[in-house]
Amino acid sequence: MSADTDTDRFWWQKLYRFLIGGSRDLRDTGLFHKLSLTAFFAWIALGSDGLSSSSYGPQEAFVALHGHTSLAIFVAIASALTILVISASYSQIIELFPSGGGGYVVSSKLLSPGLGMIAGCALIIDYVLTITVSIASGADAIFSFVPPEWHQYKLVFAGATLALLIVLNLRGIRESATALMPIFLIFVASHAIAIGYAIFSHLYRLPEVTAEISNDVSTLSSQIGMWGVFVIVLRAYSMGAGTYTGIEAVSNGLQALREPRAETGKRTMRYVAISLAVTVVGLVLAYLLFGVKLQEGKTLNASLFEAMTTAWPGWMGQTFVVVTLLSEAALLFVAAETGLLGGPAVLSNMALDKWFPTRFAILSDRFVSQNGILFMGFAALVMLILSHGSVTFLVVLYSINVFITFVLSQLGMVRHWLTVRRKVADWRKRFSINLTGLILCSVILVAVILVKFEEGAWLTFIITGALVLTAILIRRHYRRTSILLKRLDSLVEVVRATGKVKTTGGMEDIEAVVPNPKFDPRGKTAVMTVSGFNGTGLHTLLNIRRVFGETFRNFVFIHVGVVDAGNFKGSAELQNLERHVERENLLYVEFMRREGFYAVGMRTIGTDVIDGVMDLAPTIFQKYPNAVFFGGQIVFPEETLITRFLHNYIVFAIQRRFYHRGLPFIIMPIRV
Numbered sequence: 179m180s181a182d183t184d185t186d187r188f189w190w191q192k193l194y195r196f197l198i199g200g201s202r203d204l205r206d207t208g209l210f211h212k213l214s215l216t217a218f219f220a221w222i223a224l225g226s227d228g229l230s231s232s233s234y235g236p237q238e239a240f241v242a243l244h245g246h247t248s249l250a251i252f253v254a255i256a257s258a259l260t261i262l263v264i265s266a267s268y269s270q271i272i273e274l275f276p277s278g279g280g281g282y283v284v285s286s287k288l289l290s291p292g293l294g295m296i297a298g299c300a301l302i303i304d305y306v307l308t309i310t311v312s313i314a315s316g317a318d319a320i321f322s323f324v325p326p327e328w329h330q331y332k333l334v335f336a337g338a339t340l341a342l343l344i345v346l347n348l349r350g351i352r353e354s355a356t357a358l359m360p361i362f363l364i365f366v367a368s369h370a371i372a373i374g375y376a377i378f379s380h381l382y383r384l385p386e387v388t389a390e391i392s393n394d395v396s397t398l399s400s401q402i403g404m405w406g407v408f409v410i411v412l413r414a415y416s417m418g419a420g421t422y423t424g425i426e427a428v429s430n431g432l433q434a435l436r437e438p439r440a441e442t443g444k445r446t447m448r449y450v451a452i453s454l455a456v457t458v459v460g461l462v463l464a465y466l467l468f469g470v471k472l473q474e475g476k477t478l479n480a481s482l483f484e485a486m487t488t489a490w491p492g493w494m495g496q497t498f499v500v501v502t503l504l505s506e507a508a509l510l511f512v513a514a515e516t517g518l519l520g521g522p523a524v525l526s527n528m529a530l531d532k533w534f535p536t537r538f539a540i541l542s543d544r545f546v547s548q549n550g551i552l553f554m555g556f557a558a559l560v561m562l563i564l565s566h567g568s569v570t571f572l573v574v575l576y577s578i579n580v581f582i583t584f585v586l587s588q589l590g591m592v593r594h595w596l597t598v599r600r601k602v603a604d605w606r607k608r609f610s611i612n613l614t615g616l617i618l619c620s621v622i623l624v625a626v627i628l629v630k631f632e633e634g635a636w637l638t639f640i641i642t643g644a645l646v647l648t649a650i651l652i653r654r655h656y657r658r659t660s661i662l663l664k665r666l667d668s669l670v671e672v673v674r675a676t677g678k679v680k681t682t683g684g685m686e687d688i689e690a691v692v693p694n695p696k697f698d699p700r701g702k703t704a705v706m707t708v709s710g711f712n713g714t715g716l717h718t719l720l721n722i723r724r725v726f727g728e729t730f731r732n733f734v735f736i737h738v739g740v741v742d743a744g745n746f747k748g749s750a751e752l753q754n755l756e757r758h759v760e761r762e763n764l765l766y767v768e769f770m771r772r773e774g775f776y777a778v779g780m781r782t783i784g785t786d787v788i789d790g791v792m793d794l795a796p797t798i799f800q801k802y803p804n805a806v807f808f809g810g811q812i813v814f815p816e817e818t819l820i821t822r823f824l825h826n827y828i829v830f831a832i833q834r835r836f837y838h839r840g841l842p843f844i845i846m847p848i849r850v
Contacts, residue, residue, distance in 0.1 A: 228424030239418030522550025666713025701731025
C-alpha cells in the first residue's frame with residue numbers, strides 16, 4: 179500500500195470521526211442506558227413528525243373546504259378523535275410487541291409474511307415521503323418571511339438541511355434528540371401561547387362563531403343536502419390525513435426506548451396523541467376566530483400569526499411571528515428525524531427476514547443502522563429534487579401508504595383478539611379499540627385514494643409496487659442461496675454422525691474429553707475465520723487440509739459475533755450472542771483435536787467482522803509468527819450484480835487489509 183493511500187485513508191478517517199464521533203464500547207455496562215430514550219426524549223425524536231404535521235395537515239384540510247370554512251371545526255373534531263383512536267390502537271400493539279417493529283411485525287406475525295412485507299414496503303415509502311415533506315415544508319415556512327429573490331435558494335437550503343440531519347442521525351439517536359430538544363420545546367411553547375391567546379382573546383365571540391357555523395351548515399345543507407355537506411367534510415378530512423402519519427413511529431422505534439420499553443412506549447404515545455390533538459383543534463379554531471385566508475407565498479399559519487399580532491407592540495409582534503415560524507420550520511426539519519429513525523428500523527427488520535439486503539441489519543460502531551439512514555436520506559433527497567420541493571405535490575403522494583400499514587396492522591390485531599378471546603378477560607374492550615381503528619383507517623384510506631388518485635397519487639402505487647417486487651426478488655434469491663448452502667450443511671451431519679464433535683459445554687468439557695495435542699512449532703499455523711459451525715466453514719477447513727496436506731499442524735479459529743439490529747436489544751441478548759459464539763467456535767476446536775491437531779479458538783463480538791479480525795491479528799502473529807490466515811468465499815454458478823449487491827464479500831475486504839500490511843491471507847473458494 180502506498181504512502182499516499184495511507185495518508186488519504188488517515189484524513190478520511192479523521193474527517194469521519196469528527197463528523198460522526200468515536201466508536202462506542204460494547205463492554206460499557208451503561209451502554210444501553212446511555213443510548214436509550216426516556217419518554218420525554220422519545221416524544222422529541224419520535225413525536226416530532228406527528229406534532230409538526232400541524233404545520234401543514236390542518237392547512238391542507240382547511241383549504242380543501244373551498245371557502246366553506248365553517249365546516250372546519252367538524253374536520254378538526256374528527257381529526258382529534260382519529261388521533262386518539264389510532265394512538266389507543268397502537269398502544270395495544272406496543273403491549274403485544276414490546277420489542278418494536280410496528281405495522282411490519284404485526285402484519286407479518288398476525289396475518290402473513292407476504293402481507294407484512296407489503297406493510298413494510300408501504301411504510302418505507304411513507305417514511306421517505308415523511309422526510310421529504312418535512313424538509314420541504316420547513317423550507318417553505320422559513321422562506322415565508324424572506325425576500326422573494328432568495329426563493330431560488332430554497333431547494334439548496336432544503337438539501338443542506340437534510341444532509342445535516344443525516345450526519346446527526348449517524349452520530350446516534352440520543353445525540354440527535356438532545357441536539358434538537360430546544361427546537362421542539364420552543365415550538366410547543368410558542369404554539370401553546372398562540373392557541374391560548376387566540377381562544378382567550380375571542381371568548382366573547384364563541385357564541386357568535388357557534389351561531390355562524392350553525393347557520394352556514396343549515397344554508398349549505400339546504401343547497402346541496404346533508405350528503406353533500408358530508409362529502410365536503412370527508413374530502414377535507416382525507417386531505418388532512420397527513421396529520422396522523424407520525425403516530426405509528428413510536429411502535430416502530432421501541433427498540434430505542436428505555437426499559438421497560440412497553441411502558442415507556444405507551445407513555446410516549448400519550449404525549450404524542452394529546453399534544454397533536456390539542457394543536458390541531460386549537461389551530462383550526464384559531465383560523466376560524468381570526469378569519470384567515472391562504473396568501474401567496476405564505477403558509478396559513480404564517481397568515482394566522484401575523485393577523486394575531488397586529489395589535490401587539492411592533493417589536494413584540496414581529497419577534498413572536500419570526501420565532502414561531504422559525505420554530506415551526508425547525509420542527510418540520512426535526513420531523514424528518516422520525517423518518518430517519520423509523521425507516522431504518524423497518525428496513526433492518528425486513529433485512530433480518532431476508533426481504534431486503536442483510537447489510538441493512540448491520541450496525542455501525544455508533545450502534546445505528548448506518549446503511550438504512552443513508553438509504554432513507556438519499557431516497558428523500560432524490561424525491562426532493564424530482565418534486566422541486568413542492569409540498570402541494572408531495573402531500574398528494576403522502577399519507578396513502580401509512581394508511582395501508584394502519585389498515586393491515588389493525589386487521590391483524592382484530593384477528594388476534596378474536597383468536598385469543600377465550601384467554602383474555604377484557605378482549606372485547608381491546609377488540610373494540612382495534613376494530614374502531616380498523617374502520618376509521620379503512621374509511622380514510624379509501625377516501626384518500628379516491629380524492630388523490632387522479633391528482634397524482636397513482637405514482638405512489640407504482641413506487642410502492644416496484645419496492646414490493648424488489649423485495650420478492652431479493653427474498654427469492656436468498657431462498658435459492660439457502661437451498662444451495664443446505665447441500666454443504668450435510669457435512670455437519672456427517673461430522674456429528676462420526677462422533678467428531680460431541681460436547682456441548684465450554685472449554686473445560688472439551689479439555690476433559692479431548693486434551694489438546696502439543697503445539698508443533700515446526701508446522702505452520704492455519705488461522706481460519708468462521709461464522710458458525712456450518713457447512714461453509716467445514717468445507718473451507720477440509721479444503722485447507724486437502725490442498726496443503728500436512729503443512730499445517732496447528733489451527734486457530736477466529737469467530738467474530740456480529741452485533742446487528744436483531745440482537746442489539748439489551749445486555750442479555752449480547753450475553754446470549756457471546757455464549758453462542760463460544761459454543762460454535764469450540765466445535766471446530768473439538769473437531770480438529772479429535773483429528774490429532776493442535777487447535778485453539780479466539781472470539782470477540784462487535785459490529786464489524788473486518789475490524790474484529792484485524793484487532794485479533796496482532797496477538798495471533800505474536801504468538802504464532804508463521805501463521806497464515808484463511809477464509810472461505812461462496813462462488814455462485816453465475817456472478818451477477820445482484821449477487822455482488824446482496825452478499826457482503828467480507829473475506830475480500832479482510833484480504834485487502836492484510837495485503838496492505840504485507841500479511842498472508844488465502845481465500846478458499848466454496849462452489850455451490
